[in-house]
Amino acid sequence: MSxxxxxxxxxxxxxxxxxxxxxxxxxxxLPKIVLAPSFAITIVFVYGFILWTxxxxxxxxxxxxxxxxxxxxxxxxxxxxxxxxxxxxxWYTSITxxxxxxxxxxxxxxxxxxxxxxxxxxxxxxEGVLRPIYLYPMALSFIVTGVAWKWFLDPGLGLEQTxxxxxxxxxxxxxxxxxxxxxxxxxxxxxWQASGFIMAMFLAGLRGIDGEIMKAAQIDGATTFQLxxxxxxxxxxxxxxxxxIVLAHLAIKSYDLVVALTSGGPGGSAWLPxxxxxxxxxxxxxxxxxxxxxxxxxxxxxAIIVPYLYSELREKSR
Amino acid sequence: xxRKLLIGTALASGLAFAAHAEDVKEVQMLHWWxxxxxxxALNVLKGDLAKEGYAxxxxxxxxxxxxxxxxxxxxxxxxxxYPTASQMLGYTVLDYAAAGVMGDLTETAxxxxxxxxxxxxxxxxxxxxxxxxxxxxxxxxxxxxWINKAVMDKIGGTEPKTFDDFVALLDKAKAAxxxxxxxxxxxxxxxxxxxxxxxxxxxxxxxxxxxxxxxxASLKSDTMKKSFDNLAKLVTYVDPNFSGRDWNLAxxxxxxxxxxxxxxxxxxxxxxxxxxxxxxxxxLCYRFPGTDGSVIYNSDMFGMFNVPDDRKAAxxxxxxxxxxxxxxxxxxxxxxxxxxxxxxxxTDFDACGKKGIADLKKANEGGTLFGSLAQGYGAPxxxxxxxxxxxSKFVHGQIKTSDEAVTELVKAIDDAK
Numbered sequence: 096m097s098x099x100x101x102x103x104x105x106x107x108x109x110x111x112x113x114x115x116x117x118x119x120x121x122x123x124x125l126p127k128i129v130l131a132p133s134f135a136i137t138i139v140f141v142y143g144f145i146l147w148t149x150x151x152x153x154x155x156x157x158x159x160x161x162x163x164x165x166x167x168x169x170x171x172x173x174x175x176x177x178x179x180x181x182x183x184x185x186w187y188t189s190i191t192x193x194x195x196x197x198x199x200x201x202x203x204x205x206x207x208x209x210x211x212x213x214x215x216x217x218x219x220x221x222e223g224v225l226r227p228i229y230l231y232p233m234a235l236s237f238i239v240t241g242v243a244w245k246w247f248l249d250p251g252l253g254l255e256q257t258x259x260x261x262x263x264x265x266x267x268x269x270x271x272x273x274x275x276x277x278x279x280x281x282x283x284x285x286x287w288q289a290s291g292f293i294m295a296m297f298l299a300g301l302r303g304i305d306g307e308i309m310k311a312a313q314i315d316g317a318t319t320f321q322l323x324x325x326x327x328x329x330x331x332x333x334x335x336x337x338x339x340i341v342l343a344h345l346a347i348k349s350y351d352l353v354v355a356l357t358s359g360g361p362g363g364s365a366w367l368p369x370x371x372x373x374x375x376x377x378x379x380x381x382x383x384x385x386x387x388x389x390x391x392x393x394x395x396x397x398a399i400i401v402p403y404l405y406s407e408l409r410e411k412s413r
Numbered sequence: 414x415x416r417k418l419l420i421g422t423a424l425a426s427g428l429a430f431a432a433h434a435e436d437v438k439e440v441q442m443l444h445w446w447x448x449x450x451x452x453x454a455l456n457v458l459k460g461d462l463a464k465e466g467y468a469x470x471x472x473x474x475x476x477x478x479x480x481x482x483x484x485x486x487x488x489x490x491x492x493x494x495y496p497t498a499s500q501m502l503g504y505t506v507l508d509y510a511a512a513g514v515m516g517d518l519t520e521t522a523x524x525x526x527x528x529x530x531x532x533x534x535x536x537x538x539x540x541x542x543x544x545x546x547x548x549x550x551x552x553x554x555x556x557x558x559w560i561n562k563a564v565m566d567k568i569g570g571t572e573p574k575t576f577d578d579f580v581a582l583l584d585k586a587k588a589a590x591x592x593x594x595x596x597x598x599x600x601x602x603x604x605x606x607x608x609x610x611x612x613x614x615x616x617x618x619x620x621x622x623x624x625x626x627x628x629x630a631s632l633k634s635d636t637m638k639k640s641f642d643n644l645a646k647l648v649t650y651v652d653p654n655f656s657g658r659d660w661n662l663a664x665x666x667x668x669x670x671x672x673x674x675x676x677x678x679x680x681x682x683x684x685x686x687x688x689x690x691x692x693x694x695x696x697l698c699y700r701f702p703g704t705d706g707s708v709i710y711n712s713d714m715f716g717m718f719n720v721p722d723d724r725k726a727a728x729x730x731x732x733x734x735x736x737x738x739x740x741x742x743x744x745x746x747x748x749x750x751x752x753x754x755x756x757x758x759x760t761d762f763d764a765c766g767k768k769g770i771a772d773l774k775k776a777n778e779g780g781t782l783f784g785s786l787a788q789g790y791g792a793p794x795x796x797x798x799x800x801x802x803x804x805s806k807f808v809h810g811q812i813k814t815s816d817e818a819v820t821e822l823v824k825a826i827d828d829a830k
Contacts, residue, residue, distance in 0.1 A: 157795070158508040159491075172828070182812040182821060185802060251654045272598075272656040274809050361598060361656040362809035363802060377484050379798045379829070380508065 145393065152386035160382060169387035185363055186388070189371040192278045193395075196367065197346040199282045200289075204342050205335065207286065208293030213323065215294070216301045226298070229291035237288070241355025244284040245271070274364040277357055281349075281365060284356055289345060293338050300334035301327065336403065343399050347392060368392050437723045440731050442715075443472040443489070444500035445482045451683075454747040461734045467727050472496050490514050495718035497728050501547065503538050503789040504797075506716045510541035516717040518545040521729050525736060530754035532777040534784065535712055547714040548735040549753035551745050552773055554708045555678040555785050556609040556701040559664065559685070564591055564673045565697060573702040576613050576643060583650045586673040594647060595663040595672035598656035600805035602663070604787035606676040607644050607804050613703035614640040617781045620707070624786040627796065627830070632823050641807060641815035647676075648808055656809065667696070676701060678711070678788070682749035682765055691763070698765040700772070708776040711788035712753060792826075799825035 155165045176186035183191075211229060215222055232240065247253040248271040258266040270276035304327060312322050350369035357365040366374075368388055376385030440462060446455050459469045472489070474482045479502065486499050495514065509515055522528065522545040531539065531549060539547040558573075568589045573579040583593035596602060612620040615636040623631040631637065652672075655663075664684040666672040675681060685696050692698060715735055717728055734740055741752035746761050751769040755777060759770045776782040784790030787804075789797045803822045806812045812821055 159487075159512055182806055182817065249654075269653070272654060274811060358599065358657055362806040362811050363600065364809065364811065374798070377487075378480060379795045380793070381795050381829075 148386045148389050148393075152383055152390050154383055156382035156386070158380040158382070169383040172384060173387055173391065185366060185371060185374075188364060189366045189368045189388075192281075192364075192366060193347070193368055195278050196282055196285070196349070197343070199279070200285045200346050201339060201342045203282065203286045204290045204293045205338060207290040208338065209297050209328075209331075211290070211294040212297035212301055213327075215298055226295070230295050231291065232288045233292040235288065237349070237351040238355045240284050240288045241352050244280065244287070245356050248280055248283075271357065272361065274361045277360040277365045281353055281356055285346075285349065285352060288352075289342060293342070296334055296338050296341075297331065300331045304330050340400070340403055344396060347396055347399075438466060438727065439468045439470050440498070440727050441470050441472055441496040442498055442500075442731075443474065443482055443486055443496045445474065445479050446500065451748065454744045457743045457747070458731075458734060458740060461737070461740055462730060465730050465734070467730050472499075490718075495720050497720055497724060498548075498715040498717050498731055500550075501714050501716035503711065503714075503784070504793045505789075506538050506547045506714055507541055508793075509716060509718075510544075510546045514719055515541065515544075515546035516719045516725070516728060518548070518717055518729070518732050519543070521545070521732055525733060527736060527754070530756045531736075532753075532755060532773070532782055534710065534777070534782045535753060537784075538712070538790070539714060545717075547716045548732045550713045550715060550735055551741075551748055551750035552708075552710050552712050552753050553678050553680060553750045553788075554710050554769060554773070555605050555788060556612060556704045556707070556709045557677065557679055557681070558697075558699045558701055559667055559675045559677060559681050560697040560699065561667045561670050561673060562693075562695055562697050564589075564670050568673070570673075572697075572699050574705075575703050579702040580646060583647075583673070587650065591670075592652045592666065592672040593650035593674070595666040595675040596648075596651045596655050597658040597660045597663040598651075598805075598808065599659070600801040601787055602660050602677070603808045604801040604804040605678065605785065606647070607640070608709050608785050608787050608791075609676055609701035609704060610643050610647065611637070611640045612707055612709060612783070613701055614643055617707045617783070620709075620783055624791045625784055627792055627826055629823065632826065633819060637819050637822070638815045641818045644804075644807065645815065679749050679751075679765070679769060683747075686749070692765045698768065706772075706775065706779070707781040707783065708772050709783050709785045710773075711785045711790045713750075795829040796826055799829040 150162075150164075151160055152169050153164050153167060154161050155163075155168065173186055176184040177190065179187050215225060215229075219225075248268070250256065250267075250269045250272060255266060255268050271280045308326060308330075309322065312326055317325070348369060349367055350373065353359065353365050353367055353370055359365055359370065369392065372385050372388045372392065374385075375381045375388065444455070446452055462469055472485070474485045479500075482500070483505065486496075489496060490509070490512075501509070506515070527545065528536070532552070535549050535552065539545060539549050564586065568582075568585045568591070570582045570585055573582050586593040596606065608620075608624065611624060615623065615631075619631060619634075619636055622628040623634075623637060660677060660681070661684055663672075663675050664677065664681045665688075667675045668685060668688050668690060679698075682692075682698070685692075690696050715731065717732060720728055736754060738752075738754070738757050741754060741757045742761055745752050746763075746766065749766075751762075751766060751773055755770075755774050757770075759767045762770060773782065786792055786797055786800055791797065792800075800822065803812065803818060803825050806821070807818045812818050
């Protein structure tokens with residue numbers, strides 16, 4: 096096919112100009128044509144459904160979607176539940192858990208990841224072996240992590256039972272069965288899963304720092320602590336930002352970990368907003384309330400992502 | 414190239430057409446009976462249908478449990494791709510019927526005489542707007558005690574007839590160093606136990622008013638408060654590690670003799686059978702103290718969808734086979750439940766099954782057959798789940814007193830209605 100075309104061009108030069116222009120136009124359009132399907136899919140299945148969810152949250156949809164707008168009753172109910180603290184409503188539990196889980200998960204992952212990365216960066220032997228060991232939990236799904244930790248933390252099966260058998264009978268660790276502490280076990284499992292990945296990010300960042308700067312600082316008499324505090328960590332700022340974004344969205348969309356680890360916790364005390372959303376939409380047939388809670392989750396993510404995108408884009412245009 | 418593509422398309426569509434022709438002789442079934450005993454019970458039905466020339470096709474559902482199946486069903490129905498039938502529970506059937514996607518089996522029902530043989534309480538969920546939309550498969554009842562006989566003999570206990578007897582029995586077990594009550598601390602198990610507690614505390618009339626009619630005055634009454642007090646009393650007899658435990662693990666505690674008793678629906682019997690235990694010698698089944706004569710039920714149904722005409726014959730065959738006396742007997746012997754029609758002979762059932770059948774018949778005739786609120790047969794899912802929330806929060810201590818629990822229950826039910 097192409098050989099014929101080229102020979103034709105050679106034979107009839109007067110036709111060559113329009114042909115190449117069609118071809119070059121095609122070449123210009125090609126990226127758009129190739130991207131069009133995925134673009135269309137994203138528009139419909141991401142943004143289209145976001146709009147649909149927002150729409151549904153203003154209806155009185157129950158088991159099935161209904162399309163008559165009936166106002167913001169779903170939001171009113173959520174707003175009312177937000178202040179139901181004693182006894183805690185499921186929504187209040189979900190959002191306070193989100194706060195506790197999000198804060199601790201991000202903070203501990205960042206701190207632990209940075210600490211491990213700094214330790215691994217000391218040109219130690221066996222780094223090639225150690226690095227994948229820390230990174231490996233990220234390759235597991237949250238379900239596997241959840242089930243493994245569920246067994247490990249269960250007082251009748253795991254850690255407590257084992258230590259009792261070894262003779263340390265006063266040891267007591269039943270957080271996973273305790274309504275006030277169960278959310279911290281979710282933090283433990285989540286941190287175990289993600290901190291290795293964050294470590295890898297920081298390690299890459301550390302490797303990217305110019306050795307000259309470090310040497311100069313050392314010559315100027317900086318201690319190791321000062322070196323890291325004043326030079327290395329400030330230089331890692333972009334990594335902190337990326338890691339924060341990765342962790343924040345992982346935290347907000349966490350659902351499977353809570354289900355696998357605690358199946359909701361005693362009296363629903365381990366719920367996160369995503370669990371709330373699924374429960375209300377699919378189990379309780381309160382689709383409008385479920386949609387409203389999904390919209391609020393989206394708002395939370397937007398509140399984090401938009402400033403990030405804004406600062407990124409501004410830096411690029413500068 | 415293009416020609417190849419055309420031929421390929423033609424072939425593929427031809428195949429699709431052939432596949433469609435096969436659909437007509439096929440029963441497409443959505444269900445979550447995948448565990449040992451349940452799957453074995455379902456094989457009986459597959460065999461019956463195969464005899465009539467209908468192939469069985471499971472509609473695949475990723476992940477076990479009814480929730481995943483119901484999510485899959487919602488998607489299938491939304492896409493207009495109806496299965497022949499689906500395992501369904503209580504109000505789900507009515508929800509789908511109200512959405513106008515269920516079929517009509519009234520003709521078959523008339524021919525087979527379902528109106529007379531199926532208890533009226535069940536018909537409330539199988540008949541919508543005068544039309545039969547579902548075929549009930551079985552009747553489970555939840556107000557049972559499952560007791561390890563060896564432990565019972567050791568502590569010298571007898572069948573508890575009242576709630577106070579029951580507490581005395583639990584005290585004996587505690588004194589003997591056995592966990593008195595095996596409970597799985599998941600909201601549905603706690604609420605299932607509370608169903609029985611309410612019936613025991615308030616009697617049949619009160620149960621119906623509070624848990625089926627959701628009558629405000631009954632929900633707020635002192636009897637309800639007393640029920641919560643009784644629940645709190647029972648919870649003092651569970652082991653500290655009960656939170657989040659699956660129901661079958663709680664049953665296993667009774668089977669092994671680590672615990673004396675479990676309050677659970679009759680599906681627990683399947684676990685005893687699987688462990689080769691027999692009623693009367695290894696374990697005992699009593700009605701929850703103070704509830705003898707009444708039955709709190711839930712039932713598995715096969716909801717029948719409004720499939721195209723050429724697939725209706727298969728659907729009718731499925732429905733007829735489901736409610737045939739032979740299948741009802743064979744299936745329910747394996748499943749641990751009792752037949753959904755009251756005219757099935759009880760010859761093949763064990764002692765507990767015989768008692769279950771007799772109780773169902775008596776309750777049906779005496780008007781003391783009530784839907785379980787915890788199992789979604791007392792009120793729509795929104796209310797049932799709000800109820801489970803309150804019970805679970807009470808058991809785990811977020812709600813601290815019975816007074817508060819009653820206030821919360823009324824509020825939650827009002828909010829969900």
